[in-house]
Structure formats: C-alpha cells, structure tokens
Amino acid sequence: MASRRVPRYLERLTPVNEAIQIVTSRVKPVEETVEAPVWEAIGLVLAEDVRAPHDFPPRPRAAYDGYAIRSSDTPGRLRVVGEATIGKVDVKYRVEPGTAVYVSTGAYLPDGADTVIPEEAVRREGDYIVVEKEFPAGKNFDPVGAYVRKGQVLLPRGYVVTMLDVAGLLDVAVTRVKVYRPISVGIIATGTELFEPVDPAEAEQRILRGEVAETTAKLIEWAIDRYTPWTVVEERILLPDNVDTIAWYLTRQMRHLDLVILTGGTGPSDVDPFYQLAEMLDGEVLFRGLFVKGGRPTSAMILPGGPLVLALSGHPVSALHGFIRLVYPVLKHMGNVVRGVEPPLPAIAELAGDIRAKRPQPVKVKLYLEDGKLYAEPLPLERQHSSVTVSNCEADGLAIVENRQYQRGERVPVMIYREPGRKEGEKREEA
Amino acid sequence: MASRRVPRYLERLTPVNEAIQIVTSRVKPVEETVEAPVWEAIGLVLAEDVRAPHDFPPRPRAAYDGYAIRSSDTPGRLRVVGEATIGKVDVKYRVEPGTAVYVSTGAYLPDGADTVIPEEAVRREGDYIVVEKEFPAGKNFDPVGAYVRKGQVLLPRGYVVTMLDVAGLLDVAVTRVKVYRPISVGIIATGTELFEPVDPAEAEQRILRGEVAETTAKLIEWAIDRYTPWTVVEERILLPDNVDTIAWYLTRQMRHLDLVILTGGTGPSDVDPFYQLAEMLDGEVLFRGLFVKGGRPTSAMILPGGPLVLALSGHPVSALHGFIRLVYPVLKHMGNVVRGVEPPLPAIAELAGDIRAKRPQPVKVKLYLEDGKLYAEPLPLERQHSSVTVSNCEADGLAIVENRQYQRGERVPVMIYREPGRKEGEKREEA
Structure with missing residues (x-):
C-alpha cells in the first residue's frame, strides 16, 4: 500500500552537516534512565551530574x-x-x-x-x-575532604563513563550512577550475493564463483562496539535483495529498536531497496544520498512508530566512512552524549603526498612516525577505488578529507586501524 | 627454601629502555602456530606472510x-x-x-x-x-588480476589482523591464515585491603571504612583487551598480602601461563611480596624498580619452568603507565608483533601548560580541539598525586612525558580515554 511517492532517482546529494542536522532535529534522544553500579556503567551515558556523596577521605x-x-x-x-x-x-x-x-x-x-x-x-x-x-x-x-568535597560535581551529565572514571569514583565511595538505557541497534546486510562464511575451503570456492563474503555489516558492528559503547547491537543479519522480506523484517522483528542500519545499497537501481521500502512502509524520508564519495546509498528515514533507518553503502570502507560522518554523530545525539570515549578520529597526521578530492571521502593511507610526528602517505589512486577492498591490507588507516585539494604537508584527521610504522624500522623490516 | 638472596631494598631504578631490553632478551616469543579462518583471526598475529592464492578477480x-x-x-x-x-x-x-x-x-x-x-x-x-x-x-x-596477482604478499608476518584486513582478504578469496597462538595472561591483584564490589550500598560502606574496591587489575585487563588483542586474560583474581598464598597460586594455578601480572605493590616494604616471592620460588629477578614516577614496585622475574612475572603498582594510573611503558612492548615481543593495532598513544597533543617531571611519568590532562589541533592542559599539581585517583574524572587523557621540563606549546604523546572537548563547546556546556 504505497502512500508516499518517493522519487526513484536522487535530485541532489545532501551535505554531511545538513544531513546530521535533519536527522538529529527529527529523532529524539533516549529518555529512559536506570541506576547502575558504577562498575557496570562503563560505556554508558550519565543521565545526571555525579556528585560526591561525602567528603573524602572521611577521616585523615x-x-x-x-x-x-x-x-x-x-x-x-x-x-x-x-x-x-x-x-x-x-x-x-x-x-x-x-x-x-x-x-x-x-x-x-x-x-x-x-x-x-x-x-x-x-x-x-x-x-x-x-x-x-x-x-x-x-x-x-x-586531611578530611582532601580529594573531594561533599556535593562537588565529579562527572557531568552526558559524559560516557570510562574505566578510568570507575577507578576514580570507587576511590571516593561513589558506587552508583544514573545512566541512560543503551541505544538498541539492528544491522541488516542486504544483498543476494552475500553469505556468512563458515568453512574456509567452501568460502574460498564461493568467493571465486562470484558470491561475496559479508564483511560490511560486521565492520559496522565492530565500529559501534568500539566507538559508541552506549549502543548495543541486538542483532545483525543477512537478507537477500527482496524488498518484501526486508520490509517484513523491519516491521515485525526490528520495530522495537531505536535504529536499524541497512548496508548494501550501491546507489539507486532496481535492486536498491531504500526508496521501495519508504513507499511500502510509509517511511518519512529524511534525506537520500550523502554528499561524500560512495555516499549515494547513504540515506535516512523514520518508520511510523518504529526505528530510525539509516542506509549505508555495501562497500566496507564507504560504509565505515558513513559511520564516521553520519552514524557516529547521530548515535551521540540519540544517546545524549556530550563527551564520548576515544573517538574514531583521535589523531591528526601530516600528509606525505597530495590528495585531490571531488567529494568528502576516506583516503587509505600508510601511517608512520618520524621524530614524534605522525605522517600519512596516501595509497596510489588505483588502490583507492572502493572495489579494491584488498588495499585495506596495504594501508594502516583512513585520512578523512573534505572536497578540495590537499598539498603534501597539510594536516588531516586520521582513523588508525594499524599501529603506525617507523620510517627506519620499515626499512629494517624490508631488508 | 630460600635459594637466592634478593636484596630487600632497591639499589637503583632501571630506565625503561634498559628494562624492556632485559626482559625481551630473556623471554622467548611464542612459537606455536595455528591455522584459522580469517574471520576468527582478528587481533591475532600472522605467523607467515599472507600471499594471494589466486589472481583476483579470477575473471573480468x-x-x-x-x-x-x-x-x-x-x-x-x-x-x-x-x-x-x-x-x-x-x-x-x-x-x-x-x-x-x-x-x-x-x-x-x-x-x-x-x-x-x-x-x-x-x-x-x-x-x-x-x-x-x-x-x-x-x-x-x-580485468583478471586487477586487484591482486597470485603469490603477491598481502600482509606480512608479524602484522596483527584487523577487521579491515578481514574485509580485504575475504574480498580476494583468502579465507585462511596462519597465526601464532594467543599469549595467555593471569592477573593477580594483591592487597588485604581489596575487595571486588558486588552490591553498591555495601561497597560504599566498606570503602568509607577504609577498604578498597579493586580497580587496578581491572584497568590492566581492560588495557590488554583493548591494545593487545593477541593476548588473552585467562584469569583475574584478588589475593591478600600473604606471600605463601600468592606463591601457591603462581606455581599451582598459573604455572602454565605465559605471563602473570601482579598489581598492588606500593614499593619495597614488609607487605611488598615481590622480593619474598623471588626468594621462595627461586625466581630469576630481571629488574626491580623502574625509573618512572610510581615505578618502585614495577619489577620482573622469571619463575623456573613457569611464567614471566611482571609486578605493577597498586595505583590505577601508575599501573596503567607501567602497562604503556613496559607491558605493552613486552607483549609485542612475546607475540612476535611487528605492527599492532591502534596503539595506546595514538596522538600527539600540544601542551597548554608547563610540566616539570623528575621522572618519566603520566600527567593527567584535559584535552580539547581547536582549529583542528589537539591541546593537552595538565591538571593542577595537587590533582596529579597518585593517591588522588578521583582526578581521573577531571581529566580526559594522560600525557606520557620524560624526565625533563616541558614548556607550554611543546608536543607530547597522549593516551585518550575521553573524547576531547571543543574550546567553544565547553563554554557553551558551562553556560
């Protein structure tokens, strides 16, 4: 029962900041809170300021x-x-x-x-x-109260509790905190070509025949676990490119979740389920197509009485880029997060080569340290194409760049997934 | 049956590089390898170069x-x-x-x-x-072989397999890799004052009475899980300051492990078990006392036919500093790691204040981003003392500094445990 007409092709791609603004203005942050022992609150978001209940130490x-x-x-x-x-x-x-x-x-x-x-x-x-x-x-x-005074704010609302905070709070007898309940997420990898590998020999043959071992949704689950610990991935499944099945799963199995992430679109085509889903389920499309490289499938809609649905690319690195640019800030918003944990882009590196980017994009880079400085050397252009996923193995991280030209020596934020090498060390390894 | 005489007091503190050199020259890296599906090898160390078994794609x-x-x-x-x-x-x-x-x-x-x-x-x-x-x-x-050529090295021996590598390898039909077996670790928190908190109300009363909720060993377990995924913490327990009991546990329950980490010493004294253990168990002491702030309890010995034993401070942040300085490089050595995953010190920050360090040490810092630059502002001196664990909550990370004076504007490596704030954002939050 189609009730909204959603144009099949994209009229325009939405800039990242605008997309974040649209989504966060339409999706309400979680409100339910729970009281938890501090040692069970690691990764969760404080729902109120933590105040010292006592002077500490209570005696000299x-x-x-x-x-x-x-x-x-x-x-x-x-x-x-x-x-x-x-x-x-x-x-x-x-x-x-x-x-x-x-x-x-x-x-x-x-x-x-x-x-x-x-x-x-x-x-x-x-x-x-x-x-x-x-x-x-x-x-x-x-003396009494040397570390904290009764009533003093130790951690503000909206901060995510870290293991180091737990050590700090328990040291002064703060044992309970009020936190928001975790955000619940489902991930659906869509694609008839996908399979979940089980036996290595069989998987090898299937890949050689043209099937694809699913890794994109797994990568997104990994990123959520690592960077947004206030979020729980309740379920991750694979479905074929069958819009009825995806619609059934969204409405029957995942309606209770806060967020469902679809991976697998490669752009508007007959097998892109997003616009069909929006029509079938009367979804309110928030935007379609993000103005980043590989961002055509990146879209957002809200299902009536159901979860926010974010669609990401089927290519692993493009999807991860979508996570960094869009999902991460949206999950911060949904979780009431003012300050998270170590973020996806912890470091700034100096470019050891030029980059010309027509759209905001991830650039696979080798990372190395020299004289206490971090350098990012882009892989050659032909290894950057999203179809060449194997070049992940050549790189150590992703430089996240905007749509402009960058000169060698400029500084860019990087996501680090492999320990940077040492310029001299590398040479020794190779020798 | 004391067979070695171990002096009770320290003669000198060992510089970090010397300590690493002593330990790694005496401890052999793991040799046993296993073949694993690549999707089960995340975090493990490659025992041989991964080569492409096929041209890929095998057809255009x-x-x-x-x-x-x-x-x-x-x-x-x-x-x-x-x-x-x-x-x-x-x-x-x-x-x-x-x-x-x-x-x-x-x-x-x-x-x-x-x-x-x-x-x-x-x-x-x-x-x-x-x-x-x-x-x-x-x-x-x-065309055929556009992504990889048969026989091409995709990942070298000694690299830790990341989630992004898995996506890359599966894309070209590499489904099996040879990895080293994980390093096995036990952690013993020693201290008669310690307890594992279970009930928040009871825990609060016990802390106010002078007992200490154990967090140091937990923090080390967290650091191992996060930074050295080729390592498995098999067991973490609490024991009182009873040398016989600790000796029994080391030799009867943990003899089969590669490494045991003791936390809880605060320096040579009657209740510091390290030198007594060495005598009782005929341990070969590699060094005692590390030349870093809070490093007096940091020591290493090898038990005959048993694990390497590393002792760390009982103070959470001092122990974490010992992890970063000593345990991390030792675990890289034991695991044959050439390139790990995102390291404990991913970023360099510019100091927003002076530091005067008599020994290498961790300095608790607030972190903030301004114009794409990361700044580290040290907490006041009186909040830096290791007894003031609660100041962890005021900080966002640890600057890891050497024994010298640092001026505002100098650059230092930082461990980030909380998302850096924004200078303007912070002001808005406070308003």
Whole structure:
C-alpha cells in the first residue's frame, strides 16, 4: 500500500552537516534512565551530574608508610602500640602521649595522632622508635575532604563513563550512577550475493564463483562496539535483495529498536531497496544520498512508530566512512552524549603526498612516525577505488578529507586501524 | 627454601629502555602456530606472510551497472538476452554478436563481451538497447588480476589482523591464515585491603571504612583487551598480602601461563611480596624498580619452568603507565608483533601548560580541539598525586612525558580515554 511517492532517482546529494542536522532535529534522544553500579556503567551515558556523596577521605589518611605520632612528642623515644595498615579496618588504637602506631599508605590515622613520620626517618629499637629531631604536625597525611568535597560535581551529565572514571569514583565511595538505557541497534546486510562464511575451503570456492563474503555489516558492528559503547547491537543479519522480506523484517522483528542500519545499497537501481521500502512502509524520508564519495546509498528515514533507518553503502570502507560522518554523530545525539570515549578520529597526521578530492571521502593511507610526528602517505589512486577492498591490507588507516585539494604537508584527521610504522624500522623490516 | 638472596631494598631504578631490553632478551616469543579462518583471526598475529592464492578477480568483473557488449557492435541496436547480477552466480549467457547482457557492479562478465556500457549511456526499448555512438573495448570492468596477482604478499608476518584486513582478504578469496597462538595472561591483584564490589550500598560502606574496591587489575585487563588483542586474560583474581598464598597460586594455578601480572605493590616494604616471592620460588629477578614516577614496585622475574612475572603498582594510573611503558612492548615481543593495532598513544597533543617531571611519568590532562589541533592542559599539581585517583574524572587523557621540563606549546604523546572537548563547546556546556 504505497502512500508516499518517493522519487526513484536522487535530485541532489545532501551535505554531511545538513544531513546530521535533519536527522538529529527529527529523532529524539533516549529518555529512559536506570541506576547502575558504577562498575557496570562503563560505556554508558550519565543521565545526571555525579556528585560526591561525602567528603573524602572521611577521616585523615596516611600518605606514606610510617608512624602516626603526636608532633609534641618529638624529638623522643616512642612506644609502638600497634599498626593500622590499609588492609586492617576499624583499628581501635589511639595514639596517646609517648606512643606511636605504624600506618601504611592509605590507612586512616588513629585518633590522637597529628602527623605521620616516614619509616625511613626513624630508628626502630624493638617496640620503640627513636625520633632524633623535632617533627612538625600535619605532615604525610591527607586531611578530611582532601580529594573531594561533599556535593562537588565529579562527572557531568552526558559524559560516557570510562574505566578510568570507575577507578576514580570507587576511590571516593561513589558506587552508583544514573545512566541512560543503551541505544538498541539492528544491522541488516542486504544483498543476494552475500553469505556468512563458515568453512574456509567452501568460502574460498564461493568467493571465486562470484558470491561475496559479508564483511560490511560486521565492520559496522565492530565500529559501534568500539566507538559508541552506549549502543548495543541486538542483532545483525543477512537478507537477500527482496524488498518484501526486508520490509517484513523491519516491521515485525526490528520495530522495537531505536535504529536499524541497512548496508548494501550501491546507489539507486532496481535492486536498491531504500526508496521501495519508504513507499511500502510509509517511511518519512529524511534525506537520500550523502554528499561524500560512495555516499549515494547513504540515506535516512523514520518508520511510523518504529526505528530510525539509516542506509549505508555495501562497500566496507564507504560504509565505515558513513559511520564516521553520519552514524557516529547521530548515535551521540540519540544517546545524549556530550563527551564520548576515544573517538574514531583521535589523531591528526601530516600528509606525505597530495590528495585531490571531488567529494568528502576516506583516503587509505600508510601511517608512520618520524621524530614524534605522525605522517600519512596516501595509497596510489588505483588502490583507492572502493572495489579494491584488498588495499585495506596495504594501508594502516583512513585520512578523512573534505572536497578540495590537499598539498603534501597539510594536516588531516586520521582513523588508525594499524599501529603506525617507523620510517627506519620499515626499512629494517624490508631488508 | 630460600635459594637466592634478593636484596630487600632497591639499589637503583632501571630506565625503561634498559628494562624492556632485559626482559625481551630473556623471554622467548611464542612459537606455536595455528591455522584459522580469517574471520576468527582478528587481533591475532600472522605467523607467515599472507600471499594471494589466486589472481583476483579470477575473471573480468563489471565495475559499473550496465550492459556487457562487444564493442564492434557499436553504434547499434542490441538484443538483451539476460542479466548477470552479482547475486546470480554461474551465469550461462554468452554475448554473441548483436546481443547484450545486463551486468551489475561486481558481476563477472559473460564470455564474448569485451566492454561494459553504463546503464545511463543507452536507451532501452523493450528487449533492446540502443547505443548511439561507437563505444571502445576494455571499459568499465576490472580485468583478471586487477586487484591482486597470485603469490603477491598481502600482509606480512608479524602484522596483527584487523577487521579491515578481514574485509580485504575475504574480498580476494583468502579465507585462511596462519597465526601464532594467543599469549595467555593471569592477573593477580594483591592487597588485604581489596575487595571486588558486588552490591553498591555495601561497597560504599566498606570503602568509607577504609577498604578498597579493586580497580587496578581491572584497568590492566581492560588495557590488554583493548591494545593487545593477541593476548588473552585467562584469569583475574584478588589475593591478600600473604606471600605463601600468592606463591601457591603462581606455581599451582598459573604455572602454565605465559605471563602473570601482579598489581598492588606500593614499593619495597614488609607487605611488598615481590622480593619474598623471588626468594621462595627461586625466581630469576630481571629488574626491580623502574625509573618512572610510581615505578618502585614495577619489577620482573622469571619463575623456573613457569611464567614471566611482571609486578605493577597498586595505583590505577601508575599501573596503567607501567602497562604503556613496559607491558605493552613486552607483549609485542612475546607475540612476535611487528605492527599492532591502534596503539595506546595514538596522538600527539600540544601542551597548554608547563610540566616539570623528575621522572618519566603520566600527567593527567584535559584535552580539547581547536582549529583542528589537539591541546593537552595538565591538571593542577595537587590533582596529579597518585593517591588522588578521583582526578581521573577531571581529566580526559594522560600525557606520557620524560624526565625533563616541558614548556607550554611543546608536543607530547597522549593516551585518550575521553573524547576531547571543543574550546567553544565547553563554554557553551558551562553556560
């Protein structure tokens, strides 16, 4: 029951920023929140500011292995009445005049003590320590609230919790956080030519006969796991170029998801399901065709009462480029993310060759370090074509460039998938 | 049964490069190899060069949606006798004079055709296409061997297989690779004060009482999973500061592993198990104490007939620094890695403040992007102390610096754990 007419051919390609703007203005960020132990919140997005529930440390804490004493007893000979190591909690010792308690780094100071004298600064004689000089109060311990003050904001809303944050929060007794529920994603690889390889010998024969081992959707799943951990890929499947089947899957099996990513279009043609799906399912097309190289299949629609659907190229690197340019910012928006984790483009490299780009595009590059600088050397043009997927093996990363000419020496953001080589090291390897 | 005398106190701290040299000269890289389907080899290390087993494509392949024809028939009116789309394998059509076969991108050309004319360049009239002009041979298809030649090295020995390599190799029918077996690792967090948090409310009370929720070993496990995927963490456990127990665990439960990482030393003291373990187990101490900030507990020994043991600090960030400086290069060596995946220090940032470092050390930094440049602004000195783990939440990454003074504007390698902010964006967030 076709209710919307969607033109078969593209009228224009949509610039990236405009596409992001269109999609994010029509798709609402997730609202549901859950309370989670911090150690289960890694990768999730904070739904409110995390505030310190206590001054920390709640009691003065030894910053050094040594003896908790009263400074007024120094110089002097003090009797060691016990020890308060960090493993032993609820120590009942009190530092009375003329006595000392051994403390290890991180242990709470026993009552009565006003300073910690380092182990190396005293002479031990049986149950006694000898302090030769006067030793001031207030040394070698962290006072109450030294690390955080009650009510202080430790992490703002919209930040993604990292493993290092967990270490920081648990250290000051923050054990619970409020996070948004993860964004749910389904990925459908479309293409009658595709198969999921199982047996290597059989897979080899099938590829030689012209079938295609599916890798594009797998690559997108990998990118989501790596760069948008607030997102869960609930399902990844392969379907043939049968629009009825894809429509059935979208509406019956994936309606409850937040986002479905289709991979496999190569551009508007009889086998491109996007415009047919939009008509069949009364989808609201947000844009069709992104103004990037290989971006003709990149499109977006919202299904009535269902998920956002983003279509990406069937070529692995073009799809990954679509992920970096479009899916990543859209998933940040959907997840309420202000600051994510290490992003897809962590580094800037200096070009070791020229690039002429008619559209924004990924350029396969070799990466190398020299004198602490990262260089990106584009593969030759004939190895850049999207059909030559095997040239991924020659490259170490993707330079992400805009539609203009670049000169050797200019700086470009890079996605790194292989450790950069060393200029000299490379030569040694080859020798 | 003490058989080696190991001095209790450190005589000197070992510089990083010397420590790496000592360890790698005494520990043999893994030798066992396995053959694996390429899609199961992601993260593993190639044990031999991967060579193309075939010319690819093995037959000419359409590079465009269009019609496979004989150029000598143009200009002319040609009868379309069938189609060879990429999903349909073993097409039996032959392009006889006066005929054409519809081909989609990636489909093998039917015999008889010598060129592909794009869909848009012809006029379709029922079962016929009309080609107005002469059309040369050899257009719009990739000839045999266009992507790779039989025998060509696609990936060298010692490279770690990435998801993008898998896409590249499967595209040219390479379905099997020979890889080294993964390095097996155990992690023991030592410390009587430690506990594994389970219930958030209970954990909060225990931390306030002075117990410590274990995060250091977890952080090292995270780093191994992320940066050295050729390594498998077989087990991570907590043990109290009981040398007999740690010795028993090392020799009875972890003897079969390649590497055991101990976390939890804070420096030579009564509760530092390293030197006692070396004596008890007749371990060959390779070095004790690394010349980096917080590096006194960082040590290495080889157990007789057992694993390499690396000890790291109990402080999360100091241990992570030990991972970056020492464990990472040692694991590259043990795994025969020439080129790994995206490394712990992918980027170089420009310092937005001075640093004075007496030893090589990690410096917690805020990261921000401005005009396509990455800046690192060190946290104030009092937030850098290893006891203030909570300042992880204020930082976005770690600058890894050497023992010297750095001026604002100098460039340093950074480990990024949070997406850098934008200078203007930050202001907007705060407003």
